[in-house]
Amino acid sequence: MNLPDIMRTFTREAGDYAAKKQSSLIKADIQSKGGDPNNLFTNIDTENNDLAVRMFSPFVAQGGIFIGEESVKDAPTPKITFSSGRDIIVVDPIDGTAPYIRQEASWGVICTYLKAGVPNFSIIYLPAQGKWLEITPTGTTLRIYGDAVPTLSSLPYGAGTAANMSKSIPDLRTLAEANGFTQAYAPSAAEMTVNLATGDIGLIGLPAKVGLWDIGALMQLVSLYGYSAVFEKTPRQQRVLGAGMFKPTWDLADNLLVTSRQSHKSLYAA
Template sequence: MIRQAAEEAGAIAMGFFRRDPQVWYKEGDSPVSEADYAVDRFLKDALIGARPDYGWVSEETERPERDDTAGRFFVVDPIDGTRAYLRGEDTWCVSIAVVEAGRPVAGVLVAPALGDRFEATAGGEPTRNGAVCRVTQPGETATMSVAVPGSLRKKLGSEPAGAIRPEHPIPSLAYRLALVACGDLDATLIRSRANDWDIAAADLLIERAGGLLCDRGGNATLYRREGRRHGLLMAGSHDATRRLRRLVETIPD
């Protein structure tokens, strides 16, 4: 059900892509386009229409007053990577997760401009276009490819020479995390203020691929119906995140 909804949502987004959609600006000078709103409306109608007893958390929908983890609810980003989308770049995606008891139990990411689809369930293998995903397992002294936002690069602590190879981050956080889940990147650092809808579906992908998306204390994220912003996060294999936790000890949230 969420796969079909994500694919149809991706098709709607492609209908506006590189066609100069109307744009508005939210708090923090964050852009939102008519494509974001069109995809959001479609997904809410399709998903809540199919599961009317589920709750709803979306970047483009007003937050509910209820703040708890009870029952199942959708966590949706209609277009993750809106800035890249508006620049005509391919690295954006539709992200849908189903959350139960604070953790994602199903997730789909569709990047239609790239022809990529990622899927995960709590009891199954995570896949990319049907092929099973696995995080990489770099050794304690192996060089790791780590996507690092520019604002964090200069703040990184000491690390043995050559042990970290910083990579430029992909604008869509959800897609970047999916690449960690599938081993295209060893790990990533995520600057403070990421939202639930940016990470929920990819969180499950990484977990089922044998990795971890966590805070600086190594704690996995709990998702709530109100949605929330997070401090500094990191993702990769369990060994990789342990190394990253040492690396960011001196960086404040």
């Protein structure tokens, strides 16, 4: 299989497996086994991560970098930015721990490919909602299972918003709301990205600490459409994810999303 098909196969298998196992987190089962829902979740999450390690081993053997959330949590991780120029696969085996444990549908699997350090192909699968989103350098395709034909979606955002990114966070919020953006919250980055791609939301808040595996697909969506009204909710975290003057880089050493006002050339320099 080629890389996109491997990504599709992994995402499908991981999502379907997690959906099947989600019911095992019911209270009666947990009590009968003397277990803890968080421990059971971790087992499922790790199994999906191990599946990814196996499926992407040929990619790694050819010089690619694999970053899975469960692969790096307890190990020192190097600083990886766009400047690495490496091909990278980023996987969040189950995004949305809390809704998953609560038996809700707002969780998913995220798989993103960065070609030479640049987002190239992303997949988000929300099994409990029957939604599958693919993001390519040319656009997004959303399939809602049960539909005969995939729905092509585009973001209804006006051009030129990146020019306003030097404004403060409150000003950016006011500007966005004045132009029809709405604030919304989703329990997982996976659902958040799908909602953004379909135009259901136009202004979202990010937590103070996020990992590349959490919003790799969101990063590509921002790069693709170039909108700027995506910001962190915490006032002291004035980092804005967007295009134009702000370019996202990823530092897995501290698990934070950081931005830079530097030029494209200086940002991508080693």
